[in-house]
Amino acid sequence: MSRRPLMAGNWKMNLTPAEAAEFARGLRGALLDLPAVDVAVFPTSLAIPAVLNELANTDVVVGGQDLHAEVKGAYTGNVSGEMLKSAGCGMALIGHSERRAYEGEAGEQLANKAKAALRAGLTPIFCVGESLDERESGRTLDIVLGQLADGLGWLTESALGKVVIAYEPVWAIGTGKVASPEQAQEVHAAIRAWVGNTWSAGAARSMRILYGGSVKPANVAGIMTQPDVDGALVGGAALKVDSFEAIVRFQES
Numbered sequence: 482m483s484r485r486p487l488m489a490g491n492w493k494m495n496l497t498p499a500e501a502a503e504f505a506r507g508l509r510g511a512l513l514d515l516p517a518v519d520v521a522v523f524p525t526s527l528a529i530p531a532v533l534n535e536l537a538n539t540d541v542v543v544g545g546q547d548l549h550a551e552v553k554g555a556y557t558g559n560v561s562g563e564m565l566k567s568a569g570c571g572m573a574l575i576g577h578s579e580r581r582a583y584e585g586e587a588g589e590q591l592a593n594k595a596k597a598a599l600r601a602g603l604t605p606i607f608c609v610g611e612s613l614d615e616r617e618s619g620r621t622l623d624i625v626l627g628q629l630a631d632g633l634g635w636l637t638e639s640a641l642g643k644v645v646i647a648y649e650p651v652w653a654i655g656t657g658k659v660a661s662p663e664q665a666q667e668v669h670a671a672i673r674a675w676v677g678n679t680w681s682a683g684a685a686r687s688m689r690i691l692y693g694g695s696v697k698p699a700n701v702a703g704i705m706t707q708p709d710v711d712g713a714l715v716g717g718a719a720l721k722v723d724s725f726e727a728i729v730r731f732q733e734s
Contacts, residue, residue, distance in 0.1 A: 484689050486705065487645065487712035488729045489521040489606060490719025491546065491574065491693075492528075501528035505535035507722040515540055518729055519712075521572050522719070526560050533569040544572030544603070547580060550593035552600075562601030572604045576632060578651045581608075591632045599640055606645045606691070606714065607632055609672075613652035621650075622671050629675060638680045646672060646690045647714045653694030655716060662703045662710075665692045669709035698727035702734050 496504060501524045512520065521542040524532045533543050549559035565573060575598060576591040586594075591607075598605040609628040611621045625648065633644065648668050653659050660668075669690045677685030692704055693714030704710055718724040727734070 484687065484711045485517065485519055486731075487519040487521065487689055487691060488725075488731075489523065489544075489572075489647075489691065489712065489714050490725050491523045491577070491714060491716055492525065492720060493546070493579070493716065494525060495720055496524065496528055498528045498531040501525075502531040502535050504720075504722060505532045508541065508725065509536055509539055511722050511726040512539070512541065512729065516730055516732060518732070520729055523572070523574055529565075529568050529570060542571040542604075544570050544574065544606070546574050546577070548573050548575075548594060548597055548601075548603075550590070550597045552597075562597045562603050566601045566603055570603060572606060572645075573598045574608065575605045576608045576628070578608060578610050578649055578654055582651070587628075588631045592635060595632055595636075595644070599643060604643055604645060606647050608647045608649055608693070608714070610649040610651050610654075610694075616650065616652060621668060625668055626671065626675050629672065630679075634679065638684050641676070641680055641684055642687060644688075646688060647693050648672060648690060649693030649714060655695070657695055659695040659697075659700055659704075660692070662707050665704055665710055666707035669707065673709050696728065698724050698731075698734075701728045701731045705731050 523544045523546045545565040548562045549556050552561050575594045580586045595605045609625045611624040615624045673685045676688050689711040691712040691714045692710050696713040696715045697718045
């Protein structure tokens with residue numbers, strides 16, 4: 482089965498609404514002739530309306546960087562999946578390594594967030610990855626597959642088909658380091674095998690698995706040559722139109 486690549490730009494805590502709107506206008510112009518690649522951007526919650534306005538009537542999906550597990554309630558500072566959906570979002574990041582590290586998110590909490598995204602009609606991008614200590618001690622696959630089992634193991638195969646997985650080694654995020662294409666492929670292949678063993682071979686073949694971790698125009702083509710890498714979750718390089726466009730157009734380089 483041929484899996485359509487997905488290039489997703491996580492803007493993190495960057496760009497005011499005005500700056501995000503300006504960026505989105507530039508992106509719209511740069512991607513008028515979008516190649517056979519799906520594209521998504523994840524602004525801050527405050528910037529989502531401005532970005533959606535600029536990207537209206539394009540194929541670029543706008544998503545939320547996080548969501549709360551509940552529909553509504555006394556959860557100061559949080560945003561629900563239903564709120565993201567009603568604003569016009571189509572995706573949500575779940576369990577990004579920075580939220581795991583800085584907010585202590587894990588296990589059942591992230592499983593509930595994935596449920597919430599699906600409940601709201603959003604596509605979850607469920608993020609997993611190991612620290613440098615965990616890699617150096619040979620525990621990469623145990624950590625990554627454990628995070629997947631905790632967060633997604635409850636899914637039916639039908640629900641799983643609405644999920645994207647992102648492997649982002651913590652040691653490669655914002656550090657300038659990047660997993661070699663072979664290192665990325667090893668983990669992606671293990672994730673796909675886990676999906677096959679947990680659900681079915683068909684589910685494994687159709688699962689899109691993104692790589693995240695200092696992806697740049699200079700290294701994206703090599704990463705994308707790997708058979709089990711289906712796209713990228715891009716951080717810093719997604720904050721400039723020209724570099725993100727080059728990543729989206731990796732097949733043209």
